[in-house]
Every structure is written in structure tokens, then in C-alpha cells.
Amino acid sequence: MELALSPAGVQWAVNAYLVVSAACIVLGGQTADWFGARLASMIGLALFGVASCIIAIADTQATLLAGRTLQGFAAALAVPCTLAAVNSGVAPERRAAAIGAWTGFLMLGFSIGPLLGGALTHITGWRGTSGSTRCSC
Secondary structure, eight states: OOOOOOOHHHHHHHHHHHHHHHHHHHHHHHHHHHOOOOHHHHHHHHHHHHHHHHTTTTOSSSHHHHHHHHHHHHHHHHHHHHHHHHHHOOGGGGGGHHHHHHHHHHHHHHHHHHHHHHHHHHHEEEEEEETOOOOOO
């Protein structure tokens, strides 16, 4: 089964993530203050995984956009919360190096993630499950 997106749907598949992520980034930082950086980080990463599964089984444009929106929200939680976890979990004399490493890995993920995802999608198809609508998460 193919998922046919309108031109506006393709734009929103990108923009839903970006708009929600930008709008909720401050909330993500506050979540680390409210629940602790470690727990909030794990919640953000788990939500990102759930959103990825929703996208993998999407059979309509609306489902795809809902998954992308949830991914944006999850990223808005995960990014500031992981930074807060690094900041609070490292001795002050090593903090600069730890934040530098965190930034490097974050940028590496931002760079390699889309490239790897695009290559896998090209090789296996966008579902990666041979046409099945089940998520293998």
C-alpha cells in the first residue's frame, strides 16, 4: 500500500515536526525541572520511538502528520532534558567537555539520521516491512 501525500501534505510532514518542536522546547526544559532530567529524557526518547512506530504504520496523511507532530513534541522533551542530565550529572570541572561531547553527538545525529533514514527507505521502501502495515517495534 502506498501513502499518497498531497504537495501540502509533504510540506506538513516536515513542518509538523519543526513547528511543534520549536513551540514546545521551553516546555521540554521545564519538564526536566519538574520531573528530573533523567526521567524526562527517557520519556522524550520513548515518545519518539512510539511516534516512529505510528509513522511506520501510517496509512493516511493524517496519521503520518500525527506521528510527525508527536515526534516534534518528543524531540522538544528529549533535547533540553538530555542536556540538563549532562549538566547535572557531571562534575563542574568536566562539564564543558561533557557539554561539548553532547553537542557533537547531537549534531552527528542530526546529520547522519536523515542520511541513514533516507538510505534505508530507498533500499527497503518507506515502510521497511515489505508492504505490511504492522510496526515491528
